[in-house]
Amino acid sequence: MIEFESEQSIKKKDEGSPKVSPIKIKALGIGGAGCSIISRVRSKKWSNIDFTVCDSSIKTLAECGNIEKILLGESLTRGWGTGGDREVGRRVAEEAENEIRDILKGVDLLFLVCALGKGLGAGASPVVLKIAKEKGLVSIGFFILPFNFEGKASVAASEEALNDLWQLVDGAVVVSNDTLLRIGKTYSDNTSISLKEVFAKIDEILGTLLQSIENILYNPGVIGLDFADLKSFLARGRQIMITTGKGTGERCVEEAIEEMLYSPFWGEIPLKKAKGTLLSIWAGEEFKLSQLEKIILSLREKTSPHTPINFGVYLDESLSDKLVLTLLTSNATDSDLRFGKTSRKKSELGDYNQQDLDIPTFLRKQFNTA
Numbered sequence: 001m002i003e004f005e006s007e008q009s010i011k012k013k014d015e016g017s018p019k020v021s022p023i024k025i026k027a028l029g030i031g032g033a034g035c036s037i038i039s040r041v042r043s044k045k046w047s048n049i050d051f052t053v054c055d056s057s058i059k060t061l062a063e064c065g066n067i068e069k070i071l072l073g074e075s076l077t078r079g080w081g082t083g084g085d086r087e088v089g090r091r092v093a094e095e096a097e098n099e100i101r102d103i104l105k106g107v108d109l110l111f112l113v114c115a116l117g118k119g120l121g122a123g124a125s126p127v128v129l130k131i132a133k134e135k136g137l138v139s140i141g142f143f144i145l146p147f148n149f150e151g152k153a154s155v156a157a158s159e160e161a162l163n164d165l166w167q168l169v170d171g172a173v174v175v176s177n178d179t180l181l182r183i184g185k186t187y188s189d190n191t192s193i194s195l196k197e198v199f200a201k202i203d204e205i206l207g208t209l210l211q212s213i214e215n216i217l218y219n220p221g222v223i224g225l226d227f228a229d230l231k232s233f234l235a236r237g238r239q240i241m242i243t244t245g246k247g248t249g250e251r252c253v254e255e256a257i258e259e260m261l262y263s264p265f266w267g268e269i270p271l272k273k274a275k276g277t278l279l280s281i282w283a284g285e286e287f288k289l290s291q292l293e294k295i296i297l298s299l300r301e302k303t304s305p306h307t308p309i310n311f312g313v314y315l316d317e318s319l320s321d322k323l324v325l326t327l328l329t330s331n332a333t334d335s336d337l338r339f340g341k342t343s344r345k346k347s348e349l350g351d352y353n354q355q356d357l358d359i360p361t362f363l364r365k366q367f368n369t370a
Contacts (some may be wrong), residue, residue, distance in 0.1 A: 022048070023217045023227055027111040027210060028103065029053040030128065031089070031121030032060050032081075033144055034114035039064040040203050041210070048218050049210060052103055056092050056120055057081035070103060072096040072124070082119045086157060089123020100131055107132075108227070109213075110139045112169070113206065116158040117146035125161070129168035138231060140213075140240070141165060141172035142206050148178050171234040171330065173209060173242065175202055179265060205265065209242050212280060212326050216312065225278060225312040233310065236276035237330035241266050244326045252323040253294050260325045261302070271302040274329040279311040282324040287315060295325065 027049055029038030035053040042051040043065065052068040055061050058079035061069040071079060073092030082088040093100065104110065110132050114121030125141075132139045143162060146154045162174065180198050193201075216225045245260025247253060261269050271277075281287075281295065292313065299309050
């Protein structure tokens, strides 16, 4: 006869079991650009990510709204900023080592957001990432490269800073402002993108990255991904690209795959160069196994046979007959990708609609409400 444990004995075992702590995620903005991006993204609804901004300028921090703020290097800059001097930025961070260690206390996954052209972002980021590495954190950089019209010195400084950071991060998304400028020139009425819209696109790319990884770490799904999957993905290649696709109805799979594999920002996704993939599949309750097979086989045809395709499936009844795919790829060797360069001709981009930068409505809805 099978004997079942009593409810009381099960409770006692549960009480004695070790509790698993949730993954602590920190999104940290450094320097003027990093602070601005983080404060804008932070204004939307988040459940599992802590946001902090750091700068050496009192004025910059005052403009960041309701968010944790840390003033760095007051004795060096008197709260007036670095004046764009990368070396001063480094000294500020070194002086503030104890404050930085406090910021990173208890953190498991760090998103570091900054611009690399000059100042605190370029100077302080290596110091922060060295401390993060020492503490055993998983770190993902979100780095902004300057416009070419900002001058050769600024562009060269950003590439030098990126090379320095590349050995310190576990992964990085590199956004070139010039790519956004080219996209902006593909409006059907031939008007250029506004400065505000450029900033909004950067916010959306970061927001989608944060939302995708937050989902991986906190949503169990029908088929789930976890922190170990993320770390394995990052170990295969540091350069991260993120793209999404959506489809509806009988051809939802074909539509979503086609849209996912060609990004207005990245161009054609170079899956043959991908060393790792993380695919999140959002679908309605009637999502079929045959549809899952079709999605995975389609990716398998376009990737190296040695590239793992790790995927999670998340069902939401509100999606009905809609399908949303979010794909993260990691690449190891392509320096053009590292520096945010694309080889697409302007004519290859097609008409650009400001709502279509890889953020489908389902994943973007929180970014549409102030």
